[in-house]
Amino acid sequence: MTNRVEAFLRSIGLVKDFAPLVYLVAHGSSSANNPHHSAHDCGACSGRPGSVNARVMAHMANHAKVRELLNARGLSIPEWTRFVGSLHDTASDQIAFYDEHTLIAQHRERHKANITIWEKALDANAKERSRRFASIKTKDSLKNVRQEILRRSVSMFEPRPELGHGTNTLCIIGKRDMTKGVFLDRRAFLNSYDHRTDPDGTLLTGVMRPIGIVCGGINLEYYFSRVDNYKLGAGTKLPHNVMGLIGVANSCDGDLRPGLPVQMIEVHDPVRLLVVVEHRPEVVLKVIQTTPEMYEWYVNEWVHIVAANPDDGRFYYFKNGEFKPYQPLGQTADVVSDFYQLVEQAKEMETNGIVDATQENLPVYLLS
Amino acid sequence: MRDVATKAHEKIVVNGKSVVTAPTHVHIGFDEAHVLHELKHYLPSQTPIKDFIHHNTLHGFQHLKFYDAIFKAGKIFGYQITLQLTEFRELHKIGRIKTAVLDKVLRDKKGADAPAWKEKLLTKDYDTAVPARIGALRANWRSQYKIDLDAAVHPLLFRVLCSYLDQGISLWRFPVKTKSFLGALREMERNSFSSFFKTKRAKQLLLSGNCQLPDLLKIVVGKPEYYEQYLFDQQFSHQGWSGIAAAIEDMPQTLLDRRDISLHDLIVFELLLEIDALDFHVGKNWEPLCNRVTAPPLDLFADVPSSELQEVFILWQDAFEWSYYDEVLSGIAANKKRQQPAPTVKSFQAVFCIDERECSLRRHVEAMDPQAETLGSPGFFTVEFFFQPENGQFYEKLCPAPVTPKYLIKETQSNEVRPHELLYTEKTNTLLPGFLSTLTLGFVSAVQLFLNQFRPKMSPAISNAFTHMHHHSVLSIENKNWTTARTTCKSASRWRK
Numbered sequence: 001m002t003n004r005v006e007a008f009l010r011s012i013g014l015v016k017d018f019a020p021l022v023y024l025v026a027h028g029s030s031s032a033n034n035p036h037h038s039a040h041d042c043g044a045c046s047g048r049p050g051s052v053n054a055r056v057m058a059h060m061a062n063h064a065k066v067r068e069l070l071n072a073r074g075l076s077i078p079e080w081t082r083f084v085g086s087l088h089d090t091a092s093d094q095i096a097f098y099d100e101h102t103l104i105a106q107h108r109e110r111h112k113a114n115i116t117i118w119e120k121a122l123d124a125n126a127k128e129r130s131r132r133f134a135s136i137k138t139k140d141s142l143k144n145v146r147q148e149i150l151r152r153s154v155s156m157f158e159p160r161p162e163l164g165h166g167t168n169t170l171c172i173i174g175k176r177d178m179t180k181g182v183f184l185d186r187r188a189f190l191n192s193y194d195h196r197t198d199p200d201g202t203l204l205t206g207v208m209r210p211i212g213i214v215c216g217g218i219n220l221e222y223y224f225s226r227v228d229n230y231k232l233g234a235g236t237k238l239p240h241n242v243m244g245l246i247g248v249a250n251s252c253d254g255d256l257r258p259g260l261p262v263q264m265i266e267v268h269d270p271v272r273l274l275v276v277v278e279h280r281p282e283v284v285l286k287v288i289q290t291t292p293e294m295y296e297w298y299v300n301e302w303v304h305i306v307a308a309n310p311d312d313g314r315f316y317y318f319k320n321g322e323f324k325p326y327q328p329l330g331q332t333a334d335v336v337s338d339f340y341q342l343v344e345q346a347k348e349m350e351t352n353g354i355v356d357a358t359q360e361n362l363p364v365y366l367l368s
Numbered sequence: 369m370r371d372v373a374t375k376a377h378e379k380i381v382v383n384g385k386s387v388v389t390a391p392t393h394v395h396i397g398f399d400e401a402h403v404l405h406e407l408k409h410y411l412p413s414q415t416p417i418k419d420f421i422h423h424n425t426l427h428g429f430q431h432l433k434f435y436d437a438i439f440k441a442g443k444i445f446g447y448q449i450t451l452q453l454t455e456f457r458e459l460h461k462i463g464r465i466k467t468a469v470l471d472k473v474l475r476d477k478k479g480a481d482a483p484a485w486k487e488k489l490l491t492k493d494y495d496t497a498v499p500a501r502i503g504a505l506r507a508n509w510r511s512q513y514k515i516d517l518d519a520a521v522h523p524l525l526f527r528v529l530c531s532y533l534d535q536g537i538s539l540w541r542f543p544v545k546t547k548s549f550l551g552a553l554r555e556m557e558r559n560s561f562s563s564f565f566k567t568k569r570a571k572q573l574l575l576s577g578n579c580q581l582p583d584l585l586k587i588v589v590g591k592p593e594y595y596e597q598y599l600f601d602q603q604f605s606h607q608g609w610s611g612i613a614a615a616i617e618d619m620p621q622t623l624l625d626r627r628d629i630s631l632h633d634l635i636v637f638e639l640l641l642e643i644d645a646l647d648f649h650v651g652k653n654w655e656p657l658c659n660r661v662t663a664p665p666l667d668l669f670a671d672v673p674s675s676e677l678q679e680v681f682i683l684w685q686d687a688f689e690w691s692y693y694d695e696v697l698s699g700i701a702a703n704k705k706r707q708q709p710a711p712t713v714k715s716f717q718a719v720f721c722i723d724e725r726e727c728s729l730r731r732h733v734e735a736m737d738p739q740a741e742t743l744g745s746p747g748f749f750t751v752e753f754f755f756q757p758e759n760g761q762f763y764e765k766l767c768p769a770p771v772t773p774k775y776l777i778k779e780t781q782s783n784e785v786r787p788h789e790l791l792y793t794e795k796t797n798t799l800l801p802g803f804l805s806t807l808t809l810g811f812v813s814a815v816q817l818f819l820n821q822f823r824p825k826m827s828p829a830i831s832n833a834f835t836h837m838h839h840h841s842v843l844s845i846e847n848k849n850w851t852t853a854r855t856t857c858k859s860a861s862r863w864r865k
Contacts, residue, residue, distance in 0.1 A: 001846070008750035012719065012743050019714035019741065026747055027721050028833025032824070037831040039420035042721060044746040046765045047420045049836040050721065052777060052843065053766055057749035059845050089833045090725045096834055114716050117740065121732035128728050155824035156817065165422070168724045170696060176742065177710070180734065182703050184696070184727060191722045192743040210746055210768055215722070217423040224425035228448035232425050245535035246416035246623070247612060253523040256608025258414040259425060270451060271689040272434070274696070301434040302424065304689070306697065313704065315697055328698040329468055339735070364699035366706070367731075 001060040002069040008057060009075060011207055013175065013194025018081040021110055024058050026050030029091045030153045031161035035242050036234075036261060040091065040164050043214055054085035055098045062102075082107055091162040092153035093126045093146060122146065124339070128186070131346050132163060132267060132358040139344045159237045159263045160357055165222055166267040167361055171215045173207060174278025174308065183336065183365035189215045193278065195310055201283040205290050211275060212297030219273040220302060225260035226270040233259040267359045274304045281307040281316040281323035288318075336365045397592040400581050404631055406596075407603055408618070410445075411631075412611035415622045416535070421769045435682050443672040445604060446500025453496055456684035460490070469694055470687040477683065489684060494677050501668050505594060505661065506601040512660045513650055518605055520645035524564065525638055528553070529609055533616070535625050539797050550574075550633040569652070570644035581632065584639040588646075590656025594665045598657070602638060603631075610634060624762050715739035721747030758782045758841060777845060782838035787828045791816070 009015060014022075028049025029040035038047040045053060060066055061083040070077060085098040095118055103111055123142040126149040130136040135158075136148045153161045170188035172179055179190060193207050225233030234240070234257035240248040247256040277284050284307040289295050297303045298318055307316040307323055316323035336342050347360045410428040415421065424430055429437035438449035451459075459465045470489070474482035509517045531542050532549055544552040557563060557574055565571045573579045582595070589598045603610040610631065616623060617630045646654050715737055720726040722744045730742040752767030753775035760779075767773055791813050795801040826832060837843075 004750050008745065011750070012745045014717070014719070014743060017714065019717040021716040023716060023718040024749055025718050025720045025726070026749075027723060027726060028836060030826075030831060030833045032827075032830040034831065035417055036420060038418055039422070041420075041833070042723065042747040043422055044721065044748045044768050046767065046769050047418075048764060048766060049833045050747040050749070050766070051833075052755050052779075052837050053747065053749045053751050055837070055843060056751045056753070056777060056845050059843070060751070063846075087833060088720075088726070088729065090723075091833075094834075096839060098839065110716070114737075117715075117733065117737045120736045121729060124732040124735070125729045128732075151824050154826050154830050156820050156829075158824075162725075165724060169692060170724075171722070177707050178700055178703070180703075181706075181708075182699050183731070184699075186724055186728045188727050189722045189724050190720075190727055190730065190744040192719075192745060213423075213770065214746070214768060217421075220424040220426070221422040224447075224449070227450055231445070231447050242417075242537065244530045244533050245418065245537055246533055247414075247608065248417065249526075249608070253526060255522075255526070255606040256612055258412040258608050258611060269688070269692070271685075271692060274689075274693045276697075276700070296430060300430065300432060300437075302430060304693070306693075308700070313701075315701075326697070328694050328701060329472065331468075331695055331698045333695070333699040333702055364695045366699065366703060367735075 002066045005061045012192035013197050022083045023086050024054040025086050025088050026054035027088045027090050030089050032154050033156045035248050051087040058083040058085040092150045093122045128343050131343050164264045165218050171275045181367050185362045195279045201287045204287045208287050216273050216297050216303040222268045223270045226265040226268045229262050234261040237261040237263050267357055276306045278308045333364045333366050335368050337368045398595045403596050408614040411614050413615050415615050439678050440672045444501050444668050450681045465688050466691045469691045473687045502604050503601050505597050508661050515649050521641045548628040565644040567644050567647040570640040579636050590658040594658045597665050711739045714741050717741045719743045753777050777843050779841045782841035784838045789828045
């Protein structure tokens, strides 16, 4: 248990300045009449909700003996810090917290106050998501939008309870400072990593190991389902029959339809994943060359990778086996002060709202 | 096609298990094991839909560079592997592909020829149709024998496959499920009044066990040098079913109710159905397909020559990708200049999954509470294990797909009764109860469905993320009695400190 808690905390650079409460937020997805529901759950949990994992890690990280052993290894978690497992439903924008009864009174008070923050954040999240859905008026009140988001997730008639990984394009591995306040329109996998605690890239190797197969795999499945939804995707969901609980087909005489249905990929731009790693290029190169399987993703260009060098502040793009400096063209991102206005005024779909979802992605903005 | 002498292996069933015996026949030019391996390599590898694990759809080509791979896959299998040319042009027209980025891509790659290439990208007419190599050989059934073999074979093949693999939808269970696919079919054929076949020859071939792949291919195809191409044509005419059979063969644990199926058995049954269909529709004296084919066998995987059109697609794709990438890198660079110091006193921290859907919630949490800090880590939180829900018969893997856990977490004391909805009883699918329930429950169901359109609500029929584990259940995380745990958990264990 100690090894796993240590590996977990060190990999994300959470080794000091612990808050009184540390939430471990797993995710899952609720939907009705949806054979592809597990494609909306957590890919790192083999397509299932990660609530058990969050509870298990919280239990381990709260364990007195584990804390004692961690302390001996130089990783001190203050006694008053408690880990709390939770589950975010990405379709209904609801959240549940586990083992709250184990919190002491002081922490319960803090937790109660934090729940208010979580609810407000989920309101805003529902509002942001709603801009792509035809059935919801984004300009409606936060309360109503949230209610409509919840209803979509339990509607037997809704082919798009959520849009899954549609639009995924980025994977950013580094400190939160890099992206905090940058509006990326829900297109980025964000993996925390602090290069200052890992100068030679030992921890980075473990962090990078699943990036190609998990994030790259998701990205390419969306890519190919989007560019050829007939042969490499599953076509529209509407005529699907579930065959033997193992797949879907368009009729009992049809071939199984692997890949993703059109309702999951229609908003997706078919572009390869760009991985941005905050570390020196020579360290990143050494890490991606750790195994041939990992290197294949990058050297064969199924996934792009850029090193954001913390020493000189420049970007280095990997091509033909080496990292070379990349100078952005100097496009200026607009600064947005009113997030709600940004979402409410975003361009909506031009086609019939019943058979489509808003495909227009928003540019990168800096939020003030 | 391999030019070495190879050996066919007989597959027999011993104690319910498929066993490959010593080689019995030698067929020059056809390496059965190699062809089956190659087929599995290129077929879709999606496992049953309950475990939807995203992967590179063209994983079979991942050893090649991306562009080489996609154009090769497109030529062999007829896939569309980029956006259409008209779509790229439209994206440029509406500004999603930025002219500045397109110009940079052209400058970097084409130098002085950039203006000429830009003209090609923007205006030149191309014939974008790429005839696929797959399917060319079997197309001769239609042209030479005037028979649509797929239409004659697929419906029955798919129904039998689906019935054999069924995980619980069907009311009538497959009569024999303890044997391999072919063994089960043989037993049914032997003991049934009815038959899978309309004619005698295919039935006799199945019952006699004399249905090794090279023998059947000799009847259907005729010439060994065409066997590999024929099998690729045949299996890619239904790559979904073939892919799932191959995936289950390699990972039988992916089915909760296991089945012993193999791609080999599927092909044997399909060839028998083809022989049966030809005997029925053409008569007994038909010649093998390749006696009437004049074109030499096609090397499906031969190199695909590069073309100007491919180069045009590469340039458009690069420009499309960098139109966004450059914007992101510019945004990150601009953000660096205005970075605020992290809060010294943190109200709380929250570690999310790296999933891009959590990207926005993290942003909103930070906006609502500037003292809060958010982080991201893969959502299994570095703990890999199987999970057994209370009253669940099976273990569920809760970690990335390539990892095989050694631990088991059990759920107990959930004290929650799983809700049940009378309307969803399987009895409504049988004749008399179905008739009666349609007259009674059917009307209630119709009203409920109608109301659900306007006011949908949670019901037992809905996949609810929060019921994967009950909220107040107890998890067996820590092993406090190692001896007992070893005996009760068998192959799985629980954590020690």
